[in-house]
Amino acid sequence: MLRYDYHPTEPTLNKFILMLCDAGMVSDACFVFSVLLRKSYVYSVYCYNPILWALCKTGRSYTALQLFYLIKKKGFVHNMCSYTALIYGFCREGLQDNVFQWLDFMQSNGCKPNVIAQTIIVKFLFDNGKFEEAMDFVSKMEREGCNPDLLTYNVILRELCHRDRLDDISELIQVMDQKGLSPDSYSYAALCGGLLKIGKVGDACELLLDIFSNGTADVAVYNIYFQCFMSRE
Template identity: 95%
Template sequence: MQSYAISGDFSNAFSTLNLMKNIDGKPTVCDCNALMYFYLKSKNACWQELVEMYTGMKRFGHPPVASTFNTLLNGMLLLGDLKHAIFIVEEMYRNHFVPSFTSLSKTLKTTVKVGNLLDGLLVFELMLRYDYHLTEPTLNKFILILCDAGMVSDACFVFSILLRKSYVYSVYCYNPILWALCKTGRSYTALQLFYLMKKKGFVHNVCSYTALIYGFCREGLQDNVFQWLDFVQSNGCKTNVITYTIIVKFLFDNRKFEEAMDFVSKMEREGCNPDLLTYNVILRELYHRDRLDDISELIQVMDQKGLSPNSYSYTALCGGLLKIGKVGDACELLLDIFSNGTVDVAVYNIYFQCLCQENKSREALSQLKRKIKVGYKPNNVSYNTILSGFCK
């Protein structure tokens, strides 16, 4: 039986198991477990056959034992069959067996890894039933992925239960919730959470403070932005480049160009050097203001500081050239960019715009078709640019 099972021949292994009926007291539950165990080792195992065997054991008087469930659970996880792994866990619970912490933790990690968050919540609740503590990395990642998937209420549910049980370990557990609340226009709720955690003795970091600044900026609460910035600095927390960049963008969006540029200077004076994202935010604003000379100068500054412009930077520069009618210069620069490596859809869209402005819409369409053949994925702007070219 084992020989058939380990070679992946379930049919003959099962037939051999049935032949054991000719021996008194056979087959036992251990024999059934052995078949499943060796079949799983074959690496050709099929979950349907394992589930059928499990239901057959229950029907024909071989009640599964702890090792049956552990073998099946590990096997389902090995096969990547999350649905049936959770089915086995629930069967253990229904049959009054206690799944091990390791098996449940492994199941939760698998749900997180594949992004199956609804099943992850189910496994999380099972772990709570047995009073199992999640490890810090698993907990942090679970909450982060829930927030990234827009399941903020579920993340808050998980967090509140763990907080009541004193299972929250550090700031890295609730920072994603602060950010998720601020990104969805609930900065005052985030502020309440911030103070609740402070009251409980947790030390916040710059990421926590920056989340609130982002939330206030997003909701246009200028007074709150600068009051909070003063509060951050008075608490001895050193703001970072992300904090400053968020405020600079906020000022630009509110048409406070000079104030934003003063803030960039202040940032540099305090030893917080702007990064590529900061410069791209400035480039975007210069592009909207048609300040091509300033764009060229800023790109030179970026180059001197060792910051290689990315596709966003080049899009701003080429867009500026197009706005002042220097289509040829924009095309030349874009061809140079293409020769230096892979670029994204935004840069190609600018190139299509260049061609269409020079009455080369057919060429733009041919280029688009060629790019699609090699895996390029156009967006609405790509098609609308070329349609607009034909219409003109």
């Protein structure tokens, strides 16, 4: 295409890079991107953000970081999605120091982390056994005007179930209700899965029956229901 002086449009380039990344062909996407960059065919963050995410999802956050700075050096302005990709990558690889250094870097560059980026960090802290630190982080989110959304609360619900803190779960659901956030199928999956993990099979089954009667079950909830049956054998 380039040899015949064909100038692809921005949507075409973005879609092509995204298709390569979705197919797991990250190295090919990087090669194509480097060629396009040399020929000044890269127009916006929508061309390279998929590559940042693909690298971070495959444990190559430092490579993504190098790409981030290369693009920045070329004069492009990153958006929230670019920064969030690196947060996800550092969390995925267990690099806590990098996570919070990057958070500070974002803010110093005038990019206030949104609820998605901060929820990734909350889950990372929970997964690494830092319960109090995660809850303090949620409180900090709220103080700074970044209100937790349903996904954030689902992450908290899941962790509370794993810790058998049923009173706290009840209180959290009331808070969700006060904020107009109704539990969805992910909320129920988190609750049932958490109860099942700590051995409360009977409670999980009762909750599942209530979910079925409300018509809010999906495939994930049905799979948990099958796990309940197998656990009772």
